[in-house]
Amino acid sequence: MTFRHHDAGEDAYACAEIALAVMREAGAPDIASLARRMNLTRERAGQEARSPDGIAARALRGVAPSRPRVPLLHFVVRGSSGTPYDVRLVETRDGPRLRCTCAGARFRPDCRHVRALANGEIDALLSDNPGDVAALAGLLQTG
Template identity: 50%
Template sequence: MSGTAITTSGAIAAGSVCRERRRVPCGRGPPAPNLIAMSVVAIDFETANERRDSACAVGLAWIEGGRVVRRVSRLIRPPQMRFSPGNIRIHGILPADVRDAPTFPEAMAEFLPDLSAGGMLAHNAGFDMGVLAASLAAWGEPVPEMAGHCTLQIARRIFPDPAGHGLAKVAGRLGIRFEHHDAGEDAYACAEIALAALRETGATDIADLVRGLGLTPIRAVAAPRRDFTRSTSARAIRASGIVDLRPSNELRFSMRGSTGNRYVLALEEQADGPYLRCSCPAGTHRRRCRHVDALVEGDVTDLISNNLGDVERLREKLDGKDVGPLRSKGIAAA
């Protein structure tokens, strides 16, 4: 999900808005089993700010015959030229880089048929599918029936590791070499992680893999924005005294639980360091909480508050710090 240095690093010259690589079959290791007839596209978006309709770059990687055979990076001009400093620090894209870039519908027109017809993959697919749907809707375009599978969820089950399952971490453990924070490179790494999972399990294809893991596809749906602070759940949480949802500079998030309940997470500065508190039952009993685990790792699949930019701020604050149950008292760990 994050990143591209496709302009400021010089990987794409100024004024250029597209990069495409075609590869001879040279995937890592032998081809994944029985993938000869299928076509799958891995996708990665970068956003200008916290809004999901602010896509400023896209990367895609095509899997055919069990290998990555094509890669594309493309800059996108978002509807509003508002770039958050935190997002710029992640991907290095500036407003000047996308001033002459195509709009989202223009940039994605040639790719939508492939995304609709074949399988789709993304690392932290909730984010990328949300960006896809929200960006189309922002330009008044219909959102076609599309769904994708999440290599973050796949990696957690096939390659468990307490160090986490962010894109760079999983790729590093699997020996996948790529330039992190480039949309095309990130899409390529996502594709290679899926291929590695197929080889590891012997699954016949992505559908067979996710079916065996019990994973459901994540759909591209342009959901209307809601004011969570006025909801019944928010009033109940306020009454509990766990967290105040009034706007402030504190980092707060709303997450969807496994049964559909809403839980609020808030970062508190305490004497012994940052403390991420969750309103779920596990969190209130100071036990390990999967909601905080996911948020700190950058998994926004179940994030229902509209503050993606704050997720990056949270991760910056917690980078290298001991949070949650890694201390004697805690709620979650990165």
């Protein structure tokens, strides 16, 4: 199928295709129930029509992953054999937690790299952000 940008008919057709695809993905029986699920009911859309970010922006936010509540802290640590591992702060159901890419973390989430960073140890830190390690203590306590 050919598609011409900024042709009103083509744009409408593309929008409909996207809405139908999201509907299928969400398992919604019709557009109205999809809109309700996404909090895009007619009343809300009308009330916020003059807001700088319109219905399209909010629709995209509805399907895009929500913004994490924890800062995006990322560390690189040197494993015992010299292999670098990524350790990231992620939001979990139990609060902010560190997640490591090492093999051990698959069986035990608080692997030695996670425990070291949580304890403020920076001996194995390869990334240049020891300040972020210091900030971890406060962040992990809140969880």
